[in-house]
Amino acid sequence: xxxxxxxEPGQTPNPHERRVAVGIDLGTxxxxxxxxxxxxxxxxPDAQGQVIVPSVVRYLEGGGxxxxxxxxxxxVEDPQNTIASVKRFMGRGLKDVALAGRLPYQFVDHxxxxxxxxxxxxxxxxxxxxxxxxxxxxxxxxxxxxxxxGAVITVPAYFDDAQRQxxxxxxxxxxxxxxxxxxxxxxxxxxxxxxxxxxxVYAIYDLGGGTFDISILRLTQGVFEVxxxxxxxxxxxxxxxxxxxxxxxAQTGVSATSAADKAALKAAARAxxxxxxxxxxxxxxxxxxxxxxVFDVKRSDFEAVTQKLTxxxxxxxxxxxxxxxxxxxxxxxxxxVGGSTRMPHIQRVVGEFFGQTPLTNLNPDEVVALxxxxxxxxxxxxxxxxxxxxxxxxxxxxxxxxxxxLVERIVARNETIPCARAQDFTTYIDGQxxxxxxxxxxxxxxxxxxxxxxRFELRGIPPMAAGAARIRVTFTIDADGLLSVAxxxxxxxxxxxxxxxxxxxxxxxxxxxxxxxSYASAEADLQARAIAEARVDADRMILATQxxxxxxxxxxxxxxxxxxxxxxxxxxxxxxxxxxxAIEAITTMLAKDTEAFAALRMNRSIQQALSGKNIxxx
Amino acid sequence: MNLQATDFELFGLAERFxxxxxxxxxxxxxxxxxxxxxxxxxxxxxxxxVAMQKSVRVNEAYQRLKDPLKRAAYLCxxxxxxxNAENNTAMPASFLxxxxxxxxxxxxxxSSDELDQLxxxxxxxxxxxxxxxxxxxxxxxxxxxxxxxxxxLMFIERFVADVDxxxxxxxx
Numbered sequence: 001x002x003x004x005x006x007x008e009p010g011q012t013p014n015p016h017e018r019r020v021a022v023g024i025d026l027g028t029x030x031x032x033x034x035x036x037x038x039x040x041x042x043x044x045p046d047a048q049g050q051v052i053v054p055s056v057v058r059y060l061e062g063g064g065x066x067x068x069x070x071x072x073x074x075x076v077e078d079p080q081n082t083i084a085s086v087k088r089f090m091g092r093g094l095k096d097v098a099l100a101g102r103l104p105y106q107f108v109d110h111x112x113x114x115x116x117x118x119x120x121x122x123x124x125x126x127x128x129x130x131x132x133x134x135x136x137x138x139x140x141x142x143x144x145x146x147x148x149x150g151a152v153i154t155v156p157a158y159f160d161d162a163q164r165q166x167x168x169x170x171x172x173x174x175x176x177x178x179x180x181x182x183x184x185x186x187x188x189x190x191x192x193x194x195x196x197x198x199x200x201v202y203a204i205y206d207l208g209g210g211t212f213d214i215s216i217l218r219l220t221q222g223v224f225e226v227x228x229x230x231x232x233x234x235x236x237x238x239x240x241x242x243x244x245x246x247x248x249x250a251q252t253g254v255s256a257t258s259a260a261d262k263a264a265l266k267a268a269a270r271a272x273x274x275x276x277x278x279x280x281x282x283x284x285x286x287x288x289x290x291x292x293x294v295f296d297v298k299r300s301d302f303e304a305v306t307q308k309l310t311x312x313x314x315x316x317x318x319x320x321x322x323x324x325x326x327x328x329x330x331x332x333x334x335x336x337v338g339g340s341t342r343m344p345h346i347q348r349v350v351g352e353f354f355g356q357t358p359l360t361n362l363n364p365d366e367v368v369a370l371x372x373x374x375x376x377x378x379x380x381x382x383x384x385x386x387x388x389x390x391x392x393x394x395x396x397x398x399x400x401x402x403x404x405x406l407v408e409r410i411v412a413r414n415e416t417i418p419c420a421r422a423q424d425f426t427t428y429i430d431g432q433x434x435x436x437x438x439x440x441x442x443x444x445x446x447x448x449x450x451x452x453x454x455r456f457e458l459r460g461i462p463p464m465a466a467g468a469a470r471i472r473v474t475f476t477i478d479a480d481g482l483l484s485v486a487x488x489x490x491x492x493x494x495x496x497x498x499x500x501x502x503x504x505x506x507x508x509x510x511x512x513x514x515x516x517x518s519y520a521s522a523e524a525d526l527q528a529r530a531i532a533e534a535r536v537d538a539d540r541m542i543l544a545t546q547x548x549x550x551x552x553x554x555x556x557x558x559x560x561x562x563x564x565x566x567x568x569x570x571x572x573x574x575x576x577x578x579x580x581x582a583i584e585a586i587t588t589m590l591a592k593d594t595e596a597f598a599a600l601r602m603n604r605s606i607q608q609a610l611s612g613k614n615i616x617x618x
Numbered sequence: 619m620n621l622q623a624t625d626f627e628l629f630g631l632a633e634r635f636x637x638x639x640x641x642x643x644x645x646x647x648x649x650x651x652x653x654x655x656x657x658x659x660x661x662x663x664x665x666x667x668v669a670m671q672k673s674v675r676v677n678e679a680y681q682r683l684k685d686p687l688k689r690a691a692y693l694c695x696x697x698x699x700x701x702n703a704e705n706n707t708a709m710p711a712s713f714l715x716x717x718x719x720x721x722x723x724x725x726x727x728x729s730s731d732e733l734d735q736l737x738x739x740x741x742x743x744x745x746x747x748x749x750x751x752x753x754x755x756x757x758x759x760x761x762x763x764x765x766x767x768x769x770x771l772m773f774i775e776r777f778v779a780d781v782d783x784x785x786x787x788x789x790x
Contacts, residue, residue, distance in 0.1 A: 381660035
């Protein structure tokens with residue numbers, strides 16, 4: 001298509017060219033990229049037609065990465081270097097990660113965010129996520145044959161500031177311009193087109209691989225107002241797998257200790273769970289070192305051993321409804337999101353709770369990415385008449401530590417963003433010249449029970465009597481739900497502020513290192529693509545030459561033929577090397593040296609066409 | 619949009635306590651449609667910052683206007699009768715007695731039924747207080763008396779929040 005576009009020098013081919021903006025669902029188990037094409041949002045497939053990229057990255061010895069299905073396949077043999085469900089580690093310290101002991105990774109504990117030791121050294125969850133995002137970015141750029149203007153990336157509604165910030169860092173590391181972070185349930189509602197003629201209250205029940213979200217949305221005239229959100233950022237399909245695997249182990253008396261065994265069990269549990277969606281009975285099969293586990297699992301067994309998990313989701317639903325001051329009967333529709341909502345008992349239980357059949361007609365894996373694409377298209381200015389407006393809320397309360405380790409709440413959860421709140425504090429000692437501020441997020445009253453987001457100090461307060469200084473602390477939350485805090489002593493005008501990052505985001509040094517790493521790997525990725533492309537061209541040339549020899553080889557004498565065959569062998573040999581320019585050079589030589597042969601063939605075909613036809617027919 | 623205008627001016631509403639929630643919500647959404655940063659996503663950082671400022675101001679006003687307690691306190695403040703909750707906790711003895719009874723009932727309640735009943739009582743008191751406030755603010759414009767009722771409402775709301783917290787504990 002690009003070849004057909006001709007434009008005068010200095011002129012753009014199309015002054016009103018659409019900006020390519022995509023929606024990305026960066027999921028725990030898999031990720032997708034979608035875009036609006038010809039007015040319709042669709043997920044972009046890879047060369048094999050797959051829209052899903054498993055959120056799995058394997059780091060190879062000596063450099064290089066495998067991402068997605070490739071990583072899953074290879075990862076069974078190499079679990080320590082194959083990072084799956086990295087979303088659970090975003091913005092999280094080691095102590096925050098439930099079941100860390102049963103994961104096959106070598107974690108490195110840092111204040112703020114953990115790291116994972118791999119053959120390529122320590123990797124931050126942000127880097128791993130950036131690798132997944134970069135894969136999706138390349139896919140989109142290849143699809144449109146254009147640079148991306150920007151992306152809307154979805155996060156669970158329940159993600160706190162540290163997790164959102166980590167997600168945004170990952171996107172930037174992957175070279176994406178983040179138009180907006182939006183909540184996954186909101187994206188799902190957009191995809192279902194709930195903006196048209198769907199006035200009322202909707203519940204979005206999102207059970208993904210590693211997170212559970214419930215959001216209560218109120219829709220009026222194209223406005224998506226999140227009335228309440230709730231959920232559990234460590235509850236998802238993975239937990240159903242673990243519960244099933246644990247139960248089977250207990251029933252069979254087998255134990256699994258090695259990393260490979262744990263990975264094999266997890267895969268077996270997952271396969272069994274998925275098969276139970278369509279069958280009442282499934283054999284659980286896993287090959288462990290020294291033992292083969294085969295056990296018959298009934299759907300009712302599975303429902304029973306995961307009952308506690310399902311109940312936890314309903315508890316969160318009740319709490320969200322209470323926050324919204326609504327009754328289940330006031331909910332007009334229920335949207336199901338996330339692959340785990342395919343489990344029949346989830347659909348049944350949710351249907352019973354709300355007294356209606358939940359909406360399941362869109363693919364629950366794709367629905368979030370589709371909604372994000374629609375929002376991205378609008379934010380990029382491609383849809384000027386668009387009437388879509390998201391009024392999202394902050395998922396968790398934000399506050400400051402006060403005397404005695406108590407939290408003074410500044411912004412309450414479920415407040416519409418963007419928003420700003422100010423509160424006045426004062427000094428409590430005569431002559432106090434500095435005030436330490438500790439920003440926390442959470443619903444509990446004790447600082448120790450909340451998440452620490454940042455610490456900073458306001459210095460240079462002029463010495464005054466205790467209680468005389470007036471220090472106004474302002475919390476500002478932008479439309480992405482990210483926080484910045486400023487403190488100002490009102491009498492002297494002394495100020496301090498912080499974009500909340502250091503303690504739970506990444507330090508500048510880490511960012512610098514990662515950027516350097518990502519440039520290096522981008523270079524490597526570029527080379528890998530060049531090599532792959534050169535090989536494809538070489539293969540095509542060899543095939544064409546071979547078929548020409550097969551048909552018209554008699555046009556050549558023995559020496560000419562030998563020379564061409566020698567060149568073909570050289571091209572094949574070059575393809576075994578990882579050197580794109582060398583492959584291209586020898587392929588070009590083959591093309592050039594077969595030109596005379598091609599001319600002979602052309603003459604023959606013309607003669608064949610002419611022979612047997614009279615002059616008038618020409 | 620004048621960021622210094624009162625919440626009522628900003629929303630183009632009459633400066634009074636009684637408000638139509640549906641009209642308020644519709645006005646909020648209209649305003650956000652005009653000023654939300656998403657409407658300026660393709661217009662650069664400066665436009666984003668201005669939009670953010672306006673959007674924040676609209677949300678701030680909306681938070682105050684939609685909540686009867688905050689709206690009442692705001693009206694009192696606009697008319698020279700600030701609530702000053704931190705420094706002014708003097709309440710009539712009868713009100714304090716009722717508060718103590720409620721606190722005792724909360725201590726003794728162990729089931730969600732008992733808590734629901736207590737909550738119902740509080741909501742009844744809240745409705746009564748809101749009616750008094752509406753009369754004082756809109757009919758007699760007696761801000762000095764209204765402000766005392768606003769403080770009473772703050773006590774009631776805090777207590778309801780405590781009841782809700784206990785309900786959360788029992789149900790989880």
